Each structure stands twice: as C-alpha cells, then as structure tokens.
Amino acid sequence: MTERLSDTARKTTLAPLLENGWTMDESRDAISKTFKFPDFTEAFGFMTRCAIWAEKWNHHPEWSNVYNRVDVTLTTHDVDGLSALDAKLARKMDTLAD
Numbered sequence: 738m739t740e741r742l743s744d745t746a747r748k749t750t751l752a753p754l755l756e757n758g759w760t761m762d763e764s765r766d767a768i769s770k771t772f773k774f775p776d777f778t779e780a781f782g783f784m785t786r787c788a789i790w791a792e793k794w795n796h797h798p799e800w801s802n803v804y805n806r807v808d809v810t811l812t813t814h815d816v817d818g819l820s821a822l823d824a825k826l827a828r829k830m831d832t833l834a835d
Contacts, residue, residue: 741766741816742824750824757831762810766818768827772807772834780805786833787826796822798830 742750751768755761759768774780780802791797799810811827813820 739820741818754827767810767812769810774805790829
C-alpha cells in the first residue's frame, strides 16, 4: 500500500529533486516541473516515454503540452499528497528528458 511521505523521507527524497528543477506546489502537496525541448516532436516523444513507465507503475502524472514545453505535476491522489511513487516517477522523467 502506498503511503504519504513522512517528514524524514521528504528531506532525503525530495531534496535531490528540488536541486534538479522540481518545485513544491504552493497550493497542495505536490511537485511540479517544466521540461523544454527543441520542438514539439521531442516534447511528445518525452511524454510517450514517460507514459510507458507511468502505466507500468500505475502512477500517472498531471501534465500538459504546448509546442516544445511539457508541464508536469506529481502527487498521489490515493494518499492526498506526495508518496515515494511521485519521487520515483520524477527521477525517471529527469532521466528520460536527458
């Protein structure tokens, strides 16, 4: 069962993500990041690669795409906040964007 991140887990799990461009969502317990690519095809390809992992892990992002930009928000609705799944998907998205 998925659990909300504890205060201790937040410090160790979220710190590297925040250093890599993720930000805390001020309106709720979530993290967000904007990924930029050379063009629409690259942005859409990134979303496709991410979608495969999201489906595999049954953890889906809130996201939108406009031309070369993909805006992502991660939170775990089942626990009404951040979980280890969000950190895992954020790390994967960072590697897929490179």
